[in-house]
Amino acid sequence: MVPKPERIFDRVREWQGLASFASAGAHVERGATLGIVSGRRRQGKSYLLQALAEETGGMYFAATEATEAESLRLFGDALVRHTREVLDRPFRDWNDAVAELFRRSRGDRPTLVVVDEFPFLSRVTPSLPSIIQRELGPGGSGRDSSARLVLCGSAMAVMGGLLAGQAPLRGRAGLELVVQPFGYRDAARFWGLADPRLAVLVHSIVGGTPAYRYEFTQGDAPAGLDDFDSWVVRSVLNPQKPLFREARYLLAEESDIRDPALYHSVLAAIATGNTTNGGIASYIGRRSDQITHPLNVLEDCALVTREPDVFRPGRSRYRIVEPLITFYEGVMRRRWPELEAYRGETVWGSARETFLAQIVGPHFEALCRAFAQDADEEVYGGFPATVGAGVVNDPENRTQIEIDVAVFSPPDGGRSGRLLSLGEVKWGETMSRHHVARLARARDLLAAKGYDTRATTLACYGGAGFTEELRASAASDAGLRLVGLNEIYGVG
Numbered sequence: 001m002v003p004k005p006e007r008i009f010d011r012v013r014e015w016q017g018l019a020s021f022a023s024a025g026a027h028v029e030r031g032a033t034l035g036i037v038s039g040r041r042r043q044g045k046s047y048l049l050q051a052l053a054e055e056t057g058g059m060y061f062a063a064t065e066a067t068e069a070e071s072l073r074l075f076g077d078a079l080v081r082h083t084r085e086v087l088d089r090p091f092r093d094w095n096d097a098v099a100e101l102f103r104r105s106r107g108d109r110p111t112l113v114v115v116d117e118f119p120f121l122s123r124v125t126p127s128l129p130s131i132i133q134r135e136l137g138p139g140g141s142g143r144d145s146s147a148r149l150v151l152c153g154s155a156m157a158v159m160g161g162l163l164a165g166q167a168p169l170r171g172r173a174g175l176e177l178v179v180q181p182f183g184y185r186d187a188a189r190f191w192g193l194a195d196p197r198l199a200v201l202v203h204s205i206v207g208g209t210p211a212y213r214y215e216f217t218q219g220d221a222p223a224g225l226d227d228f229d230s231w232v233v234r235s236v237l238n239p240q241k242p243l244f245r246e247a248r249y250l251l252a253e254e255s256d257i258r259d260p261a262l263y264h265s266v267l268a269a270i271a272t273g274n275t276t277n278g279g280i281a282s283y284i285g286r287r288s289d290q291i292t293h294p295l296n297v298l299e300d301c302a303l304v305t306r307e308p309d310v311f312r313p314g315r316s317r318y319r320i321v322e323p324l325i326t327f328y329e330g331v332m333r334r335r336w337p338e339l340e341a342y343r344g345e346t347v348w349g350s351a352r353e354t355f356l357a358q359i360v361g362p363h364f365e366a367l368c369r370a371f372a373q374d375a376d377e378e379v380y381g382g383f384p385a386t387v388g389a390g391v392v393n394d395p396e397n398r399t400q401i402e403i404d405v406a407v408f409s410p411p412d413g414g415r416s417g418r419l420l421s422l423g424e425v426k427w428g429e430t431m432s433r434h435h436v437a438r439l440a441r442a443r444d445l446l447a448a449k450g451y452d453t454r455a456t457t458l459a460c461y462g463g464a465g466f467t468e469e470l471r472a473s474a475a476s477d478a479g480l481r482l483v484g485l486n487e488i489y490g491v492g
Contacts, residue, residue, distance in 0.1 A: 058112025
């Protein structure tokens with residue numbers, strides 16, 4: 001196994017998967033093999049692949065937005081530099097180029113070949129995936145090749161389509177890796193944030209995207225809670241910083257988004273708490289059926305995710321995946337002219353409360369669900385197989401009880417999993433017995449509907465702490481659990 005360079009932070013699983021694919025030899029049938037690497041922009045895919053190519057002596061080629069002729073010329077130059085063998089003649093088309101690549105990648109040792117930003121090539125040459133598929137086939141030039149060909153790209157809709165349905169490359173890939181943002185704990189370590197409260201605030205803006213730590217902020221991180229507001233003004237709301245326009249670029253870079261105004265309105269609706277299909281449609285002044293397509297496009301681009309209601313089949317809510325987009329739509333977009341005029345401090349002074357209520361609160365709920373999903377069996381008395389949120393109807397009181405964190409065990413045979421825990425999340429409110437009573441009522445209602453609640457733990461996830469009365473209750477009640485910021489971040 002190729003050792004991971006020290007300069008690469010975390011990414012242990014990703015490196016192991018890539019290194020295993022790149023070095024696969026004797027246990028793989030002779031012939032070229034294909035790997036697909038994707039992920040949203042700024043996650044460090046290119047950084048990983050460049051490092052792997054360096055460590056293995058492989059070839060790395062980064063495509064650009066260019067004509068087919070220029071791309072072929074650049075690819076040929078890269079192939080010559082890698083093999084140190086000149087071409088007999090320039091490539092006429094990609095049929096020539098792919099065949100020559102596989103011919104030059106013969107030998108007993110696997111040869112890593114990375115083609116980064118592959119969507120730039122396939123957009124100009126739509127037949128390229130079919131050409132690769134043919135050459136990987138039984139009669140193709142890849143039959144006697146030891147190439148480990150990795151196609152990489154950030155256009156999620158394009159990369160996801162390479163292996164979907166009737167796509168030419170479906171069933172051909174020996175590696176399918178999606179490089180995700182850092183988890184919230186790793187993100188805190190990456191930013192050097194030891195204070196969990198500060199870590200939540202920063203994560204609510206920049207999430208776990210590695211590039212925002214150094215390339216986009218020049219290494220500027222808040223020194224502490226007292227420095228957070230100043231950091232937002234100087235690094236996020238500053239027109240001179242790359243982070244200022246990044247959210248706009250993330251949307252503009254997606255080729256499937258052809259009506260930016262509509263998509264920004266949909267994202268703004270979600271960012272301000274309108275998370276259902278009907279709520280989004282009402283916010284932007286469209287019918288529900290008119291927003292189905294933009295929502296599907298945003299899902300395909302991995303900018304939005306649809307989260308089903310765990311208690312009401314067929315109902316779901318939408319959540320923006322990239323925190324920076326939520327921050328832009330909820331705070332920056334409506335005050336853009338002022339921000340461009342360097343009035344960031346004034347804007348932040350009036351928008352800070354909105355940020356805490358509409359952005360940090362829901363984001364903290366998502367972090368608590370992530371905590372529950374990764375929890376050990378002893379936390380809830382069972383393995384957390386399914387974690388989500390949902391609404392429990394209370395007909396007697398003519399109300400609804402929102403459950404922020406619902407944890408289910410794996411299904412047992414033909415029966416659904418046990419309900420391990422029901423949880424409520426509060427960021428800015430001290431939690432008390434009142435919150436526990438609401439969870440207990442939801443548990444009773446769900447038991448009446450047939451859910452297995454015999455050992456359901458009631459959990460309070462508090463960003464602002466818990467009352468002394470509630471702490472005393474938790475100390476004497478094994479069925480009540482209090483989860484604070486330190487536990488969520490594994491501090492202490």
